[in-house]
Amino acid sequence: MAKPFLMIHIRPGKCDYCGCCVGVCPEDAIELQESKIAVIEERCTNCRKCVWACPWEVIEFHREGIKDLPKEISALDNLQFAHSLK
Amino acid sequence: MKTRYDIIVVGAGPAGSTAARYAAAGGASVLMLEKDRDVGYPVRCGEAVSHEGVIQFIQPDSKWIAATVTKFRLVAPNGKSVVPRLDGIGYVLERRIFDYELAKLAAEEGVEVVTKAYVYDLLKNDDGVVVGIRALIKDEKIDIPCKIVVAADGVESRVGKWAGIDTTCHIRDMESCAQMTISGINVEQDVLDFYFGDDVSPGGYLWVFPKGKNTANVGLGLSVEEAKKKSAIKFLREFIEKKFPNAAILTHIAGGVPCAKTCDRIVANNVILVGDAAHQVNPVSGGGIISGMIGGMIGGQVAAEAITKKDLSHLTEYEKRWQKRLGWRHEVFYNIKEAIASFSDDTLNSICDSALKLPEEKRTLGGIFRAALWNKPSMLMEVAKVFVS
Incomplete structure (x- = not known):
């Protein structure tokens, strides 16, 4: 099912890169490196399991979708990073 | 680095290192890849192990022992x-x-x-058979062929998924964890403390493990089903503010522990899973160091045998040996975990009271368990299975 836009946002500066979210993601939609993390937009179904799993509450769910990409530069880098690998 | 290997191990935690060690000892050429810049860091672990568990693999050495413990203390919701x-x-x-x-x-x-x-990613041939890995090594993309891939890539494992195994942990079974190593506190160095109850960690537990003079790992894990309502970090902050208000926080980390049965499959398409990636964790305690190393050892041995025999279908032997050694036990523990998680605070308090009435010489974990059984007779069959074999 097509979805309008990404609703899951990982606040990059706050993440501990622990991988708990990746472990519960049923869609293999999170790319995690040593200190980089990103949601792979095409796979994410906005199920929110990652939001619930995050021990530090750094994953946000935006009901209206993320229309403007996050301002943080690292978030943009991370999104590009996730795409560059596949 | 060579251009190809018999076996590539993904992840250099205890399970990965042990798999690599036994695979190489069995005569295979082995490469182990770690995504972080350091082996062993960052630490995402409460760090407690039993002496019996650890000596199967390495002789105890004071340089990696922060504290030697001889007692458990189980703290009921009412503080007893x-x-x-x-x-x-x-x-x-x-x-x-x-x-x-x-x-x-x-x-x-x-x-x-x-x-x-x-x-x-995994390297696959035209028939979809795994023939190596694709890695980003120091920011350079490199494909490395191998015969067998050992996925020791932890709770965040994706290698198994790429080989066709569903390794996703159900949110009911994933423990969302937070831990702080704190100092400047008064903590007994020979006791592992476990706190239970809805105020500290509903359905899970909070631990205070000594880490050398005046220092401890204080952490907790709770099922994602519970964490949905209130996160691990909130529970942890509240506990530390109440119990250790003046502590210095030396590290604080997040983590996830798959407190599940072993994955339905741990072998597929020339890939084997070990450790957290295979959900080789004791579902009651959440402990996964020793069981992951046991999985790693069996996996490494079987992988080396498959190389020697030139028969990769031999890898299925790993699944059988794991199931016989610990897999079946984890299934039993899983059912016990389900029962414990369902205990109300009142039940936990009454278990503690019954345990305190036991004469000291009978006040063992087994004795407390028997007290617990009075409150939850359905656990009896499960427990019997553990002790019968």
Whole structure:
């Protein structure tokens, strides 16, 4: 099912890169490196399991979708990073 | 680095290092890749192990032992506690040193180790058969062929998924964890403390493990089903503010523990899963260091045998040996975990009261368990299975 836009946002500066979210993601939609993390937009179904799993509450769910990409530069880098690998 | 290997191990935690070590000892050429720049760091672990567990793999050494423990203390929701006797002793580790030592044992067997090496995909031939890995090593993309891939890539494992195994942990079984190593506190160095109850960690537990003078690992894990309502970090902050208001926080980390049965499949398409990646965790305690190393050892041995025999179908032997050694036990523990998680605070308090009435010599974990059984008779059959074999 097509979805309008990404609703899951990982606040990059706050993440501990622990991988708990990746472990519960049923869609293999999170790319995690040593200190980089990103949601792979095409796979994410906005199920929110990652939001619930995050021990530090750094994953946000935006009901209206993320229309403007996050301002943080690292978030943009991370999104590009996730795409560059596949 | 060579251009190809018999076996590539993805992840250099205890399970990965142990798999690599036994695979190399069995005569295979082995490369171990670690995504972080360091083996053993960051530490995402409460760090407690039993002496009996650890000596199967490495002789205890003071340089990676932060504390030697002889007692458990179980604290009920009403604050009363019971201290069961233990048969053996346990250790609180310095994982950053412990993991290094395990990697060194692997290196002594001839394993090559590369850090800052992130595996982002599997290499497959035209028939979809796994024939290697694709990695980003120090920011350079490199494909490395091999015959067998050992996925020791932890709770965040994706390698198994790429091989066609569903390794996703159900949110009911994933424990969302937070831990702080705190100092400047008064903490007994020979006791592992476990706190239970809805105020500290509903359905799970909070631990205070000594980490050397005036220092402890304080952490908790709770099922994602519960964390949905209130997160691990909130529970942890509240506990530390109340109990250790003046503590210095030396580290604070997040983590996830798959407190599930072993994955339905741990072998597929020339890939085997070990450790957290395979959900080889004791579902009651959440402990996964020793069981992951046991999985790693069996996996490494079987992988080496498959190489020697030139028969990769031999890998299915790993699943059988794991199931016989620990897999079946984890299934039983899983059912016990389900029962314990359903205990109300009142039940936990009454278990503690019953345990305190036991004469001291009977105040063992088994004795407390029997007290618990009075409150939950359905556990009886499950427990019987553990002790019968």
